[in-house]
Amino acid sequence: MDITFDHVSYVYQPNSPFEHRALNDLSFSVKSGSFVAVIGHTGSGKSTLIQHLNGLLQPTEGKVQIGDYVLEAEGKNKRLRDLRESVGVVFQYPEHQLFEETVAKDIAFGPQNFGVENKEIEKRTREAVKATGLPEDLLNRSPFDLSGGQMRRVAISGVLAMNPKVLVLDEPTAGLDPSGQKEIMSMFSRLHREKGLTTILVTHSMEDALAYADHIIIMNHGELYSEGTPLEIFQQQKALEDVQLDIPEVIAFISEVRKRLNIDLEYKGQTIAELAKELAHKVRGGGDHE
Amino acid sequence: MGERQVEFRNVSFRYQEDMPWVLKDVSFTIGPDEWVAIIGHNGSGKSTIAKLMNGLLFPQEGEILVDGIRVNQETVWDVRKQVGMVFQNPDNQFVGTTVRDDVAFGMENHGMPRELMVKRIEESLSAVGMQEYKIHEPHRLSGGQKQRVAIASILAVSPEFIILDEATAMLDPKGRKEIMQTIHGVQKERDLSLITITHDLHEVTQASRVIVMNQGEVWMQGTPREVFSRKEHVIEIGLDTPFISKLADHLKAEGVSLAREPLNHQELLEELWTLRSTM
Amino acid sequence: MSSSLIIGQYIPTDSVVHRLDPRSKIAIIFFYVVIVFFANSVMSYGVLALFAVGSAILSKVPLSYIMKGLKPVWFLIIFTFFLHIFVTRDGAVAFSIFGWDVYWEGLIQGGAISLRFFLLILVTSLLTLTTTPIEITDAIEELLGPLKKVKFPVHELALMMSISLRFIPTLMQETEKISKAQASRGVDLRTGSFKDRMKAVVPLLVPLFVSAFKRAEELAMAMEARGYQGGEGRTKLRELSIGKSDVMLYIVFVLLIIALFLTRS
Numbered sequence: 001m002d003i004t005f006d007h008v009s010y011v012y013q014p015n016s017p018f019e020h021r022a023l024n025d026l027s028f029s030v031k032s033g034s035f036v037a038v039i040g041h042t043g044s045g046k047s048t049l050i051q052h053l054n055g056l057l058q059p060t061e062g063k064v065q066i067g068d069y070v071l072e073a074e075g076k077n078k079r080l081r082d083l084r085e086s087v088g089v090v091f092q093y094p095e096h097q098l099f100e101e102t103v104a105k106d107i108a109f110g111p112q113n114f115g116v117e118n119k120e121i122e123k124r125t126r127e128a129v130k131a132t133g134l135p136e137d138l139l140n141r142s143p144f145d146l147s148g149g150q151m152r153r154v155a156i157s158g159v160l161a162m163n164p165k166v167l168v169l170d171e172p173t174a175g176l177d178p179s180g181q182k183e184i185m186s187m188f189s190r191l192h193r194e195k196g197l198t199t200i201l202v203t204h205s206m207e208d209a210l211a212y213a214d215h216i217i218i219m220n221h222g223e224l225y226s227e228g229t230p231l232e233i234f235q236q237q238k239a240l241e242d243v244q245l246d247i248p249e250v251i252a253f254i255s256e257v258r259k260r261l262n263i264d265l266e267y268k269g270q271t272i273a274e275l276a277k278e279l280a281h282k283v284r285g286g287g288d289h290e
Numbered sequence: 291m292g293e294r295q296v297e298f299r300n301v302s303f304r305y306q307e308d309m310p311w312v313l314k315d316v317s318f319t320i321g322p323d324e325w326v327a328i329i330g331h332n333g334s335g336k337s338t339i340a341k342l343m344n345g346l347l348f349p350q351e352g353e354i355l356v357d358g359i360r361v362n363q364e365t366v367w368d369v370r371k372q373v374g375m376v377f378q379n380p381d382n383q384f385v386g387t388t389v390r391d392d393v394a395f396g397m398e399n400h401g402m403p404r405e406l407m408v409k410r411i412e413e414s415l416s417a418v419g420m421q422e423y424k425i426h427e428p429h430r431l432s433g434g435q436k437q438r439v440a441i442a443s444i445l446a447v448s449p450e451f452i453i454l455d456e457a458t459a460m461l462d463p464k465g466r467k468e469i470m471q472t473i474h475g476v477q478k479e480r481d482l483s484l485i486t487i488t489h490d491l492h493e494v495t496q497a498s499r500v501i502v503m504n505q506g507e508v509w510m511q512g513t514p515r516e517v518f519s520r521k522e523h524v525i526e527i528g529l530d531t532p533f534i535s536k537l538a539d540h541l542k543a544e545g546v547s548l549a550r551e552p553l554n555h556q557e558l559l560e561e562l563w564t565l566r567s568t569m
Numbered sequence: 570m571s572s573s574l575i576i577g578q579y580i581p582t583d584s585v586v587h588r589l590d591p592r593s594k595i596a597i598i599f600f601y602v603v604i605v606f607f608a609n610s611v612m613s614y615g616v617l618a619l620f621a622v623g624s625a626i627l628s629k630v631p632l633s634y635i636m637k638g639l640k641p642v643w644f645l646i647i648f649t650f651f652l653h654i655f656v657t658r659d660g661a662v663a664f665s666i667f668g669w670d671v672y673w674e675g676l677i678q679g680g681a682i683s684l685r686f687f688l689l690i691l692v693t694s695l696l697t698l699t700t701t702p703i704e705i706t707d708a709i710e711e712l713l714g715p716l717k718k719v720k721f722p723v724h725e726l727a728l729m730m731s732i733s734l735r736f737i738p739t740l741m742q743e744t745e746k747i748s749k750a751q752a753s754r755g756v757d758l759r760t761g762s763f764k765d766r767m768k769a770v771v772p773l774l775v776p777l778f779v780s781a782f783k784r785a786e787e788l789a790m791a792m793e794a795r796g797y798q799g800g801e802g803r804t805k806l807r808e809l810s811i812g813k814s815d816v817m818l819y820i821v822f823v824l825l826i827i828a829l830f831l832t833r834s
Contacts, residue, residue: 042432042462056749081755089753096743097750099775109772113755144779149332158754175378175459177332177489178530204462246463249533253555260559261566272533276540283546283566344794367796375794382784383791387703387735394806399796401804408806429738443795 001067001086001165001198003030003053008062010048010222022048024222025062030215035192035199037209037230039245040219046202049219050168053200054087055080066166085114088164092171094155095148103129103146103154104139110162121161128157131191133183149180156184160191166198167191173205185212210234210248218243231268250275294322294357294450296343296373296483301352303338312338314506315352320451325477325484327494327514329529330503336487339503340455343485344373357450371400374444376457380436384428389420392428393443400447407446414445417479418472434465438472445476452476453485458493466490491532495553502529519551534558578638580698585814586628587699591708593815594696597822601692604829605685612832614684620825621688621695630698635691638698642690646683653679706730707807724800732788740781747776 010023023045030036038046051057052064055071064071069083088110091097100106107128111121129136132153138146143154156172169188173181189212192199203209209216209230216233218225220243226233234240234251246252251267254275258265263282270278296319303313313335320326330336341347342354345366354361356369374396377383386392390411397407415421418438428436437457444452454473458466470493477484486493494500500517502509504527510517517524518535525531538552546565552558581587586594601620608614625635657675664671696705710727717723748758751772758769 041464051749054753056752081757084753084755087753089750091746091750091753094750096776096780097747097754097772099772099779110754113757147332162754178491179331179528244464253534253537256555256559257562261563263566272536273540273543276537276544276546279537279562280541280544280546283562285566346790346794367798370794370796375791377787377791377794379784379787381739382787384735385732385788385792385795387731391703391806395792395797396795398803398805399798401802404804404806404808407804411806427738428735429742447796 002032004065006063008059008064011060022222026224028224032198033196034215035213036215037213038202038217039209044219045222046219053168054084054089086164087166088159088162089168090156090159090172092174095151098143098155102140103143106143107158107161110158124161128160132157169201171202206246206248296320297355299353301349303349312506316508320483322483325497326499327497328487328501329494334503335506336503337455340453340487344375345369372449373451374449375453376440378456378459380433383440384436389426389439390424392439393446396443396447410446414442417445418442433461434468437469441472451483455487514553515551579701580630582629584629590809590811590815591700591704592711592809593818595708598692598696605688610832610834613829616828616832617688621691624695628695628699638694646686650679650683702734703731707809748773
């Protein structure tokens, strides 16, 4: 589904001493089927932004359009249920939302609320646990007996079982160990491709933004600071430094190589092996010795 | 009083009789002014080590000596004065209603006189750069700030050892940087040993020694350079290695000879620079 | 962020009333509550009201704010007044309205009770308006101190109160987070029958309890790691001290009692 933010502002607790403008005149659009990373500091408005994607918040000013659903400042926004069925949100530490007696029941909770038939739910549940890499014999266990990593997978399965068209991920790997992080991210990447999802990933990891996204949105103080492809974004090192954001390690290293060794090296998505080959060649003098 | 060190002697631990061992015959020593990083998978026994050091758990076999004193029910309160601990979740270790109350909590427990507390609160909060936040309430602080307060509250008791048990895992990159800077500063200025339990490879490369845990056993230990130069052992148990270390490997495969295992960008760049100028 | 429940609604206007020792405030309010029942003449009520209103003015808390805080009890005060008017059937008839006789005694009784009620609420809300919850906790710990001798867990009680205070904002944030997560999974707390809505509370409460227990466990461990082993041998950073203004308060209060008994009929 296409997503459009049209001059959206959001104010928390308006007309009170605690008034806080979390989004300010934000406009951007996301094409259906793209994988977008939203980056920015804590407090830059990222989490307020994603709460507009399934109508948890409604804009104070402006208009949000997701597929053919429209969220407007003054509108009644009636079809929230349909919107929430189409947009699955995996919140930070999603295992905190588990509550049912068994894993199967918890996964079924979302689809049940949206009136999906039992047979269909069973089918989706099996698909979801397969996608998240949970063994099927866990289905009858209590989610609270599982390890932290497994609980996270159960929670994610619960969102996947809603069969969303848009998947919103709010730091889905926070608190996991590095191998767990990698597994979860490559799973989302695979689902994105296989199911033709539109994926919005909020992340602090520039490495993930570079590895998985095809479009990056940088937020700063509730405003759109910059957007573009990962290559475009991460080439603007200075602009990123200005908002105290890092650049992916590989790009940082390449720019240091250019400065320190005076070698003309560009990042164009090489793997480490390819980069090593190129670098070895240039260090040996193949290329532009001045 | 023995010398200043923590020693694990053939320590084995399990939570219950019928459960598998979490730690199996673990031995190591951590000396004064060391910074030891403990790495390993979730479930490798890293956090159990931290809890044993502080007397939150007691081993079934072997013994743990802090400054030569065996950790047991009788000595545990003295041990806790020497071994401070920062946990993972910033919210769940903040006891006080304000920053200064939280820093005071440990000192109150140890029965320190009030004047000393007031002095130490000032000192330890400025050591972590939080002196401006004395009367702030915890919900007005960021995760990184809360963890800095946690460090300050431990410094205030002036222990010999500080354990950071995945203290940066729940923080954003900015919070992580804050904590790492704080640790560096503290280590330089105070006479203490650091034990960091972590997944963060950047943290690991900065330590003076690394202990790699796997399935409850010490898999390998040495300086970060030693550990990452034998990286096939690290990869074997499914742990990641730093980007720069991977790149160095590929460079070697391309026939570039490096004098030593680089730990950071600077070191690799230096080597490449030398190579290039001698070509 | 959108939730703004303020426990005890402390207003930091930093007045002489704020700086009083919380123990003094609690003790004086206790005695005030007692002596209010001794008033029995217009003058004696006047003396009591003077003290209460005077304190309110000294506290620098905007009067409009205090009145707003009293809103929920206005109804009770007025209700009490009319109840007396209707129920009391003694003495001379003051006037008749719609064929109902209103007696002097009823008017006086109703007025007195309502005024008492008002004064009590005003004075106690002044306590929470000018004293932080943690100060109240400290004061309670001190005032209950003697009970330690009979093995009453005074320290534990105070610690429990202060930890609760510390975690209220945290748990509120958590509640909001979980309810948003469940709303995203199709839970609707706003519409539907009462039964449906009660059912929708379960997915909110269970995770909240689970997380609160986990927090409690971790907090207990962190406290133990920092050397907590109960109240014995513990020193305290927070110290309460009786100052000049406290002494002034006592003097004023003694004068109030004298004035009250002189003006009683």
